[in-house]
Every structure is written in C-alpha cells, then in structure tokens.
Amino acid sequence: MPGASDANTEGSCEALCRTMVSQNGLQRETADISQSVLYTSLMGLLLITDNEEQLTLGSGRVGLRNIGNTCFLNSIVQCLSHTHGLRDYSLCKLYKQEKFSKEDAKLMEAFSQVLSGLWDGNEGDTVTNPRQLYILFKGAVPGFSDYSQQDAQEFLRFLLDKLHTEINRRPYSRRAGKEPEQINSGFRISEEGAAMWKKHLERDDSRIVDLFSGQLRSSLHCSLCSHHSNTFDVFCDLSLPIPKRRSAGEVRLKDCLDLFSQEEKLDKENSPMCERCNRHTECTKQLSIQRFPQVIVIHLNRFTMSRWSISKSTVYVSFPLTNLDLGPYGSVNCGPVLYDLYAICNHTGTVNMGHYTACCLDENGWCLYNDSSVTPVSESQLQTNQAYVLFYRRSNSTSTSTVKK
Ligand SMILES: [Zn+2]
Structure with missing residues (x-):
C-alpha cells in the first residue's frame, strides 16, 4: 500500500474500529455468535487505545491496478471487499487475535493490505496495487497461473480456501481426506445435519466458514426397496446449471x-x-440446502467443458436484487429465507478473449469496478448476460427463522 507505514496502519485500525462501531456498521448484519465475537474483539481494541484520532472509512470506491491479466483477481477482490463481515475482520486484523496456527497468515496479511488500500479514508489514492497478494497467491496455488484464461470462480474458491487455512481456529485437528459424510440413520434429518455440521466445525472453523459456508443435503431414494438416505456436504458456493432457453x-x-x-x-x-x-x-x-450461509455465492455455470473445447453460454439470466427467497430450496417447512444482492462478478467476451469486471453496492449505490476505473451505475444496468458470480447476503428479517425437518 503506498504511503502508509505499519505504525500508521495500526493506529488507523483502532480508529477505524471505533468508526465502525459508531456508524452502526456492526448492526447491519445478523447478530449471531460471530458478530458478537467481532464486537467483543472490537471493544477490546477500543479499550486499549487512548488515541483520539478519528479515521473515516473511505468510500471504498478505489480501483485495482491490472498487473497483467489479473482482472479475474481484481473483480473477485472487489466483491469480497464489499462483504462487510470479511472487510471489517480484515481491516481490524482480527485474525491476529483468532489465529492459532503456527503458520504466518501471509496471504491474509496481503489481502488485508489490499483492503486497507481500498477503504482507507485518508489516502487520496484512486487505485491500489494488488501485486503482493497476487504473488503470494501464485506461490500458494502453483499451477493456477498456468491457465491461459483464469477463471474468477476458481480463483474465489482457491482464495477462500487458502485464507481459511491460514486463519482456521482449529489448525491442529487433522484435516482428514474425504470421509464418508454419513452417520447412523435413525436420526431425524435435522439432527443428522446438525451432527455433521458440528463435525465439520471441529476441523474447520474460521471467519470464512462463519460467512460463506453452508450445508447441502443430498437425499437418495432407492426405487427397489424405497430406502431413504441422506448425505451432507459443506459448500461455499452454489454452482448452478443454466437451463436451455425456452x-x-x-x-x-x-x-x-x-x-x-x-x-x-x-x-x-x-x-x-x-x-x-x-x-x-x-x-x-x-439436493436441498440444509444450512443457509450468511453470504451465498451463486455461480452461474456459463462454461461447459466438452471433450475438445470449452463453450460459453451467453443466455441472459434475470435475478432479483432484493428478497431472493431460497426457502423453497431448503428443508421442508423452513419458511422464507431472504437474501439481498450486493456484488456481481461479470465475464464479458469469449472463452479465449474475456474480461472480468465487478458491480458492487455501497451506502451510496452501485459502482462498476473495471480494474483501475470505478464508475457509478444504476440498478437497471446490473442485469446483463455477463453476470457470472452473484454475491447475496442474508437479510435481517429472516435471521431468526430456524431450519426444521
Ligand atoms: Zn434399496
């Protein structure tokens, strides 16, 4: 980040936390355990500081430099940067308090630096350079840079997975390979799902999990003997097929x-x-959603791999900006489960010659993030046949609805 020493960053973070608390930034999201942990941690930071300097959170309307075919990274980072629960966690460096791993959280540190560049209200910069993040990411996921056209969705999966590994609250439990995701039948489905989720949290528990992880149920029904069984899988995004246009x-x-x-x-x-x-x-x-995440990432699977080539679907898919109800895809009788859109990753062009941009919502409306350029856009411009990854956050009105069998 240009022009900011470590000392400055630390000082401004404390002030920033204060700003966020005072601006009700924390009440915006569902008040669950994680939020209360976050709040407590923030208060901890507030108590140890007697620094009266007030830092204003910037508008977030800062671009990211393209450092050579890195639009896939830029668009995803902008979407994540508008994920408040992750932004606040990164800017306040709460991972330093949470982290139990012996490993340095290098990637998390670089990610946090990029976000500081995007949200620091005192910097006059309109562009931030994500080079350090990109270099560390390539080091952590060798082979990713071998793709001629990097896929933003894959990048998102790898990035969240690597960040999670660095900030996992349970780094010592062995991360076993794929276990049979099944436990003794005889339980009710909701109990079965809850038991599997608990098992997951014993190995994998982080801010990333708090925000993005949900649970998918796959129910099987034997046509011969009518036996029912369920398997449960953790998901960080839903990859949806696009139906043929009628x-x-x-x-x-x-x-x-x-x-x-x-x-x-x-x-x-x-x-x-x-x-x-x-x-x-x-x-x-x-398939049904057994446990709904706070943030649901929906991937419109536009790329189809055939034996010899990859083709891209340019079908226009309309999507609601507010009140997307995923209740019908949850357990029976789970009631409405509403989500609001706050970020879109778009892919323009063809399989071989493509470009990624992002549209993100802040307090003052939507902006188009095209590498280093940031321009306001109207809601009517958001729905295009280029929409590729949609970021929805759960709206408060439904936060108390419980999952029933
Ligand atoms: Zn059978």
Missing part, C-alpha cells in the same frame, strides 16, 4: 435453482450402493 421466455435465477434442485434419476451404473439392498440399484437423488 423459445421466447427469459431464464430466471429461479429456473437455474429449480434445475439444480430437481429430482434426478440415477441408473444402476451411476447410483451409490443402497444400504438396504446392499447393491447398486436405480434410485432418485435430490
């Missing part, structure tokens, strides 16, 4: 979600073993 009708996000969660018939060759029949049988499989 003649003139538009495709809505709801159509993608319906397709994603529709019952699927599996033949013997593709079905898992039925526990009761003890062999592969024809069965049906259906």
Whole structure:
C-alpha cells in the first residue's frame, strides 16, 4: 500500500474500529455468535487505545491496478471487499487475535493490505496495487497461473480456501481426506445435519466458514426397496446449471435453482450402493440446502467443458436484487429465507478473449469496478448476460427463522 507505514496502519485500525462501531456498521448484519465475537474483539481494541484520532472509512470506491491479466483477481477482490463481515475482520486484523496456527497468515496479511488500500479514508489514492497478494497467491496455488484464461470462480474458491487455512481456529485437528459424510440413520434429518455440521466445525472453523459456508443435503431414494438416505456436504458456493432457453421466455435465477434442485434419476451404473439392498440399484437423488450461509455465492455455470473445447453460454439470466427467497430450496417447512444482492462478478467476451469486471453496492449505490476505473451505475444496468458470480447476503428479517425437518 503506498504511503502508509505499519505504525500508521495500526493506529488507523483502532480508529477505524471505533468508526465502525459508531456508524452502526456492526448492526447491519445478523447478530449471531460471530458478530458478537467481532464486537467483543472490537471493544477490546477500543479499550486499549487512548488515541483520539478519528479515521473515516473511505468510500471504498478505489480501483485495482491490472498487473497483467489479473482482472479475474481484481473483480473477485472487489466483491469480497464489499462483504462487510470479511472487510471489517480484515481491516481490524482480527485474525491476529483468532489465529492459532503456527503458520504466518501471509496471504491474509496481503489481502488485508489490499483492503486497507481500498477503504482507507485518508489516502487520496484512486487505485491500489494488488501485486503482493497476487504473488503470494501464485506461490500458494502453483499451477493456477498456468491457465491461459483464469477463471474468477476458481480463483474465489482457491482464495477462500487458502485464507481459511491460514486463519482456521482449529489448525491442529487433522484435516482428514474425504470421509464418508454419513452417520447412523435413525436420526431425524435435522439432527443428522446438525451432527455433521458440528463435525465439520471441529476441523474447520474460521471467519470464512462463519460467512460463506453452508450445508447441502443430498437425499437418495432407492426405487427397489424405497430406502431413504441422506448425505451432507459443506459448500461455499452454489454452482448452478443454466437451463436451455425456452423459445421466447427469459431464464430466471429461479429456473437455474429449480434445475439444480430437481429430482434426478440415477441408473444402476451411476447410483451409490443402497444400504438396504446392499447393491447398486436405480434410485432418485435430490439436493436441498440444509444450512443457509450468511453470504451465498451463486455461480452461474456459463462454461461447459466438452471433450475438445470449452463453450460459453451467453443466455441472459434475470435475478432479483432484493428478497431472493431460497426457502423453497431448503428443508421442508423452513419458511422464507431472504437474501439481498450486493456484488456481481461479470465475464464479458469469449472463452479465449474475456474480461472480468465487478458491480458492487455501497451506502451510496452501485459502482462498476473495471480494474483501475470505478464508475457509478444504476440498478437497471446490473442485469446483463455477463453476470457470472452473484454475491447475496442474508437479510435481517429472516435471521431468526430456524431450519426444521
Ligand atoms: Zn434399496
């Protein structure tokens, strides 16, 4: 970050935390355990400082320099930078208090530096350079830079995974490989799901998990003996197929979600073993959301890999800006579960010649982030056939709804 020494950064962080508390920034999101932890940590910082200097959080309307085909990184970082729970955690360097790993949180540190550049109200800069973050990321995920056209969605997955590893509150529990995600049947589905989630948190628990992780249920029904079974998987994004466009009708996000969660018939060759029949049988499989995350990342799967090539779908998919109801894709009777959009990662162009930009919402409206340029956009300009990754946050009105069986 240009022009800011470490000492300055530390000082401004304390002031920043104070600003955030006083500006009700913390009441914006669901008051759950994590938020209260955050609040307590912030108060801790406030108590140890007698620095009266007040730092104003900048507008966040700062661009990111393109340092050579890095638009995929820039667009995703802007979306994450507008994820308040992650932004505040990074700017206040709360990971320093939480972290138990022996490893240095180098990537987290670099990420936090970029966010400081984007949100520091005292800096007059209109552009920040993400070079250090990019270099460390390439070091942490070798091979990623081998792709000729880096995929923003994959970058997001890798970045969140690496950040999580660095700031995991349970670094000592062995991260086992893929265990059979199943426990004794006989439990009610909600108990089964809760038990699996608890198991997950025993190994993996971080700010990233607090914000982005949810739980997907896959229910299988054997056509031969009618046996039901469930498996549970943690997800950090929903990757949705885009249905073929019906003649003139538009495709809505709801159509993608319906397709994603529709019952699927599996033949013997593709079905898992039925526990009761003890062999592969024809069965049906259906996906539903067992546990809703605070932030849901929805990936519109525009790229289709065939044997010889990758093709891109440019179908226009409409999506709601507010009150996206994911309740119908949750457990039976879970009621409405509402989300509001706050960031979009767009992909323009073709598979081989593409460009990523982001649209993000702040207190004063939406802006288009195109590498170093930042320009306000109206809501009517947000819905295009270039929308690729959508970031929704759960709205307060539904934060108390519970998941029932
Ligand atoms: Zn069976």
